Amino acid sequence: MTAHISIAPPRRVSDPGAPRIRPDVAVALAAAAGVAAAVALTTTGDWGRVAVYGAALVVGELLVVELTDGSTLPLSFAVLVPLVAGAALGPATLATVGAAVTAAVLARHSPLLIRAATVGGRGLAVALAWAAFTGVEHLAGRGGRPAALLPAMAAAAVILAVVLAERRLRGLGSFHAARGDAAFFAVAASGVLMAIGAIGVAGRGGMGLWSLVVFAVPALSARWAFGRLHAIRRTYDQTIDVLSVVPEMAGRVRPGHSRRVAEVSVSTGRMLGLSKHALEDLERAALLHALGSVTFDDRPEPGTPRGPREVAGATVGVLADEHHLSRPASLVAGMAGNEVDLDEEERLAAGALAAAASFEEVAGGDPSRARVALATTIQAGGSGSGLGDRRVLTALARVVTQRSIVGHRARS
């Protein structure tokens, strides 16, 4: 059975650690933009168009898509495509872009240099996209309806390239990672739709400025879907973090223990070349590996063992029934040397977890004990569990010697 149930409304959670725009400024600018758009949509003159594009750019700068690497992509890039497609690159267009983008970036909490670079980047994107648009339009000539799409596509491609280059220059994630982020394609496709909708083909059939409103919807949908995804991801990660600090609050491990084990094991796993998914499972396993310890009695029966194997067993007991946590549970079991069916990558991950836990057991977050902790871990290498793999121990040694990872404090 099917139903046309779309995604629920966007659910933004507050992120007080990283405010991008002051709410009062954002509201004021958005309100001004809305008024300008409302007035201009009923105006046919050049100034009406300038006002609408300016308003759309401001709103687009204020509304950003959260990307998977934590950086953001403003929706204004979609508006740039119809802007260069619908107007000759005259002074009015340049003034629009300059004023709108400047107004928007001034509202940001970022260094002055970054704001200036942002304005410059937008100007460069517009200039190059306009060149691409007019060049392809000239080349495509009278190619009919299919060819009419090419200039807008070229403009969108150039804008995308400028965005990626700017991100790379500013160190906002790698080019490779950004290139694969679907949000870029959604924004670029919206830009092409806006351009075609605005100007039509050969000057006929366009819906004019309404195109910005109608085809902003796909870009806004992408923003909304990504926003919701990041909200639940943040809630999920923070819930795992909460569970990771419970054993230390209960006095079962040292403060910051699970976080340090997670950082050392993930660094080791990365050194071993584990995949992104394996690293995510490894981090969750490390954060939760001591959770089972809180189920133990404070005053156990005499002779009741309380070693890592027992803690791991108790942790596996509370994790293993869940589908998404079954792999972390397997890694915890493998870490303790329990019989568990693991593939090669999981064996390495379990080894990294065992090595990190062993290292942390001795180092305890004290940098001065790092060498002793490493030596103890390597010495224990032949004693069973995943610690016996030389590749794991070599990776741990490189992590410890190359990075100062032993000084992490407990997180309050």
Add this chain to the structure above:
Amino acid sequence: MRPSQRWYLAAVTATAGVVATFIARAGIPNMEAFATFALVAMGAELISVRLPNGATASALMVPVIAAIYALGVGGAYWAGGLVAGFGGLYLFDLRDRRFDRVVFNAAMYVLAGAGAAGVFAALDPAAHPSVPRFLLATVPAGLTFLAINVALLVPMLALDQGRPRREFLASLSPFHVQYIPFAVIGTGLGWVYLVTGPLIIPFAVAPVLVARQTFRSYLALREAHEETLRTLVRTLERKDPYTAGHVERVARYARYIGEELGLSELRQERLRYAALMHDVGKLVVANELLRKPDRLTAEEYERVRLHEAVSVELLRRIDFLRPIATSASPRYARYDARGAADPIEPYVIVVADAYDAMTSTRPYRRALAQRVAFSELRKHAGTQFHPACVEALTRALDRREERHGHGHEQEVVAFEFDPPVRGPGSAGLGDLAPAHSTTRVPEPHS
């Protein structure tokens, strides 16, 4: 398939057959547009996403509205009724020979699409063509499509799964702002299609595909988060088996109260997460104290009460729950201490927690009767408890005819020693309170 489902399927199919016949007799005005959007409709269904309630979500409305726009008033019924009908031809169902589903879905979409086309034609935007006029016709048409879709689907889901219709209606509510974007995108797609032809389709499909993939990731993460919460509950119950089922019951009562108070879907979700996590601080309390089958000493009492502060601190570490972190502490969320300050969620959870504490059997006393629990909640409404929350809970339980407490317990742990009915630590009225107090409502140590 049950007999009632067969009859329902037959009725929907017959009606759709009659409607489709009338539509087909009118003749098709634009075969290229019809074929294009029929294919897009099938594609939209093919990449639909399965929802937790068993239904699936797709963007079928986009090609349906686009076709209605592109074929105009003259071809609207072809566009709406028959393009939508193609959406029902779900290839995976055809592969698995689930012909009953295929027939039902196709019939349902024919009727929904025909209804949408009827609204579009009635509003006749072509009389004064402009983008706003078309939007004012296509958006109501899209909402009509959804309304008919849900109205026909809910009875089938209810018959199929043997659950009340209202459960499905709540999640498939058609008149929601979130559906309007699909109608707007459909209108735009229809417009640019007439200008450029089928080549524009991929540009409209790309953002929808991205949103769909992102939504799938969202559902997977949400499920992972639910599993993490279940892990928390399981860990709690291993520490304190006598409270088995407690946090889930508190979450359920909190939902009842939230529904009575008309909280939004977002706030209900936040309420649920907070209810499931309100006892997380107990994980740092010694098992011996949690399981003590006797009255706690004053020192032990303070050590146990520490879990509330720990819970509040841990909930504050989660952005989504930070605004209602005080839910974990009856001391912070006393009504007379803070008044009717927003948000109401902490008061909701405190009432739900207290009710479950009173109506559950614990090592130190037997469960109270429901009427006693209601009476105590009302007695302390306006001081310890938020009056609206108390009233909402009693109303919701009465309406559902749910009975809890003495004589109605569903989960009773096998105690080593039977808990007392009265006496020290008994009667629920002073679970953790000093020895002389037997009349206070428990501040729920649950």
